[in-house]
Amino acid sequence: MRPIRVAIWGFGAMGQGMAEMLLTKRGVDIVGVCDHDPTLVGRTVQDVLTQTVESLIPVTDDIDLMLNEVDPDIVLLCTDSFVSGVYEKIKKLLEKNINVITIAEEMVFPFQSHPALAKELDDLAKEKDVTVLGTGINPGFVMDFLAIALSGAMMDVEKMVITRKNSLNTFGLTVMEKYGIGETLEQYYERITNKQPIGHIGLNQSAHMIFSGVGLKPSKFEQQIEPILTQTKRKTKYATAKEGTLAGISLTGQGYIDEQLFLELHHPSQIEPDAQGVQTEDSIYLEGKPNVNMTIRPEIDGGLGTIAVCVNMIPHVMNAKPGLKTMLDLPVPRAILGDMRDMLETIE
Amino acid sequence: MRPIRVAIWGFGAMGQGMAEMLLTKRGVDIVGVCDHDPTLVGRTVQDVLTQTVESLIPVTDDIDLMLNEVDPDIVLLCTDSFVSGVYEKIKKLLEKNINVITIAEEMVFPFQSHPALAKELDDLAKEKDVTVLGTGINPGFVMDFLAIALSGAMMDVEKMVITRKNSLNTFGLTVMEKYGIGETLEQYYERITNKQPIGHIGLNQSAHMIFSGVGLKPSKFEQQIEPILTQTKRKTKYATAKEGTLAGISLTGQGYIDEQLFLELHHPSQIEPDAQGVQTEDSIYLEGKPNVNMTIRPEIDGGLGTIAVCVNMIPHVMNAKPGLKTMLDLPVPRAILGDMRDMLETIE
Structure with a gap:
């Protein structure tokens, strides 16, 4: 079975931490990284991360090009806090049949604050047979x-x-x-x-x-x-x-x-x-x-916790029924110390 | 939508506590109770429970008769601690296409201690399109x-x-x-x-x-x-x-x-x-x-906790894919303060 293909959209502190974590895990590859920050674009992941890591994946600012080239199973979306900021981005990913985990705080439970947009994303995810989840340490874990x-x-x-x-x-x-x-x-x-x-x-x-x-x-x-x-x-x-x-x-x-x-x-x-x-x-x-x-x-710890919850939910999101889900719909998150693929129910 | 139909097999302290809890919940009915204790058989649930509750369901010692008469969606099995004790009982329930939650401690994770029996129950549950779960406060919740x-x-x-x-x-x-x-x-x-x-x-x-x-x-x-x-x-x-x-x-x-x-x-x-x-x-x-x-x-609290986890998992077990599941496979348990049917994905 091939490794899970993960792309990261938004390469700030959280996105970088997720890359660092993913590089220590088995059964998963970082296949693309996108950020518009000019100090990052063109550099490789291993160049951006200060730790000793091996990853020659370049940071690009062209999301469409990246998605077409690398065909990820799932994107970790770490660009915004508000539904208004991530809504179009999530739609773009769903249209391409890509699963999404976002740390946009409002996406952890958008059904009450943004019912129309939440329904639209839920419908689209179901149509495209993929899953969207909003999570993080808080909201998403500690206080809920x-x-x-x-x-x-x-x-x-x-x-x-x-x-x-x-x-x-x-x-x-x-x-x-x-x-x-x-x-x-x-x-x-x-x-x-x-x-x-x-x-x-x-x-x-x-x-x-x-x-x-x-x-x-x-x-x-x-x-x-x-x-x-x-x-x-x-x-x-x-x-x-x-x-x-x-x-x-x-x-x-x-x-x-x-x-x-x-x-x-x-x-x-x-x-x-x-x-x-x-x-x-x-x-x-x-x-x-x-x-x-x-x-x-x-x-x-808020930063480490957010990085961890987001990455640890990858297999659960890939296993989930299609739609816009919350942490209450999926199995309990857990540290992944073995091969991430062992947690998948199916992968082509 | 009709209420969820629950039967309780084993009417000791745990089974009685579950009955008490179920009687306070909306969207769920106790349809049958089975126990071989001669001091219980023939009495109604409301007679056995000291609290003021209304339930004229009688305690029977004939499980086959009860299952045929009341056709439960799910049975809460509270008779034994060991796989050897519940194995035949679970098989009987699965054969009749009934979902099972048991507080038999060994059933919380039987895959390592009883791999052959676990596989047999898993296969049978899948064949019969129903779900089995072992749970309780411990094992099942606190220490795992x-x-x-x-x-x-x-x-x-x-x-x-x-x-x-x-x-x-x-x-x-x-x-x-x-x-x-x-x-x-x-x-x-x-x-x-x-x-x-x-x-x-x-x-x-x-x-x-x-x-x-x-x-x-x-x-x-x-x-x-x-x-x-x-x-x-x-x-x-x-x-x-x-x-x-x-x-x-x-x-x-x-x-x-x-x-x-x-x-x-x-x-x-x-x-x-x-x-x-x-x-x-x-x-x-x-x-x-x-x-x-x-x-x-x-x-x-061990007693209250076991009762609660078992009852609170009812909708998750009814929603689950068929098979022998653990607490790690299903969504996180939660107190059910509304109508239990609202948590169901489908019920005929």
């Missing part, structure tokens, strides 16, 4: 999938309280800018006023994935955003937050069933959390029969 | 499924250390006898010498499910059993352990890849663990990229 999985050991659930207190230390420039690290409170309010995205994307998707997962229709879901202002200077490789400026963003959300609070989400993200005594962790408290009280300490 | 799920957020795994320190307090007489609670060290050694089962069943199955899940072939798997002798008198509703007698059983296991220790399992189970300062918990420590360090405190 894992909470749902734990609820599977419960006869009844009365309330869910899910917290991810994470460090942004390991992230690069894109994330620092996305979170406004080092910006003033004035700049923060300017972003809010201009409806410019800031901080974590996908809390809404996590909430609706949970409700859908347990079979409930929320009567209301509300979100709040707060700046995390630092009291001392904090510094990482890619950003500095002076005293009084943004060290991160805190999101909270509440989902109600018939006016009763059922779901609480807490998601403060910042650089150097221990500068102010914050211990990072993922915690899931499910009240019901029985109660389940889980903590992961420190939190699962 | 959940560890695998967490590994899904990892690029690589070097070592897995999985611990379940649980209390046997909530269990009934069957479990007290199974663990030899209150027996002397002499009686314990007699059981060991006579190869009489004692303590938790399924550690071997958990280990091989994990190896299979991540795609590794272990070079060796070893298990040890130790009595937990109490230093003070311990007492629960169903058993008493005097000073110096058995309060529980501790199992440990080690799995190796090429002579390298990869998997450590620790599973001490006892009544009144806090009598000797033992804090109960489930913990999963996965060393790799990134490390994942999870704790559930206290441990997920």
Whole structure:
């Protein structure tokens, strides 16, 4: 059986991490890489990755040419966060009968936020006999999938309280800018006023994935955003937050069933959390029969976790029935330590 | 769409708990209950369950009559722990084109311990177009499924250390006898010498499910059993352990890849663990990229958890491709708070 053919579209930190991971795995080949960044185009994968890896695949900025030349089984799409950004790209891939995994946060559960586009992608994927999945560490794993999985050991659930207190230390420039690290409170309010995205994307998707997962229709879901202002200077490789400026963003959300609070989400993200005594962790408290009280300490690393979940879902997506799927539709992800092909049900 | 028709075979503590749970759910009916216990036969479900429930279904001891009369979509099989005990029962159900979920511990992953019987059941299920699943809180969830799920957020795994320190307090007489609670060290050694089962069943199955899940072939798997002798008198509703007698059983296991220790399992189970300062918990420590360090405190209740996982898997089993499946083949379990039929892909 030939190796699984994977192409990566979007070769930033996440795409590069996936390439690094794929190069350590058996039964899978990177056959193409596409990115429009002029500092990357024309260079080989092994030239871009600082680690010692062997891959002479060149980065191209011509997606159509790449897809026609390399004929991938699946594309890992790592270019955008929003459905609006990836929608046309996913359509292009489906039209060519290519499976897609994207880390676009909104694609983890687009059925509530973008029902028409989600249906269109689902229909097209079914027509073309391929599968689309949105995933990542969060949304896609910690604050939704894992909470749902734990609820599977419960006869009844009365309330869910899910917290991810994470460090942004390991992230690069894109994330620092996305979170406004080092910006003033004035700049923060300017972003809010201009409806410019800031901080974590996908809390809404996590909430609706949970409700859908347990079979409930929320009567209301509300979100709040707060700046995390630092009291001392904090510094990482890619950003500095002076005293009084943004060290991160805190999101909270509440989902109600018939006016009763059922779901609480807490998601403060910042650089150097221990500068102010914050211990990072993922915690899931499910009240019901029985109660389940889980903590992961420190939190699962966001960057590595996203790379891993995305790559580890490749065989599941290739095995899946056609359509637009969520993490709740497919078998549980798992580390792939053997040959990736052993996990396939069929491959031509 | 008509409700899902469920029958329960084995109406001990677990079967009764499943009935109680099913009676609170929408879109599902209990259509039959079978048990050979003369104190149960002839009584209705509502008479047996102490809670206020409405169900006039009678307990019968004639499985063939029951199956022919009530034509269930699925049977929850709660009679045995070993493959040898459930094998003929499962065959009988498959022959009648009935889906099966069993809490027989060895059926959670019978492919390594009972390859021939597993293949036979798999073939028969496929021929009859139905699905068989073995599950429960452990094996089936905590020490295998959940560890695998967490590994899904990892690029690589070097070592897995999985611990379940649980209390046997909530269990009934069957479990007290199974663990030899209150027996002397002499009686314990007699059981060991006579190869009489004692303590938790399924550690071997958990280990091989994990190896299979991540795609590794272990070079060796070893298990040890130790009595937990109490230093003070311990007492629960169903058993008493005097000073110096058995309060529980501790199992440990080690799995190796090429002579390298990869998997450590620790599973001490006892009544009144806090009598000797033992804090109960489930913990999963996965060393790799990134490390994942999870704790559930206290441990997920064994009885309630087993009932819940078994019932919550009903729609997944009905949706599944035919064959003998494991928890790793099906979508993640979840609490079912809406109508169970909403989770079905098709039902006639």
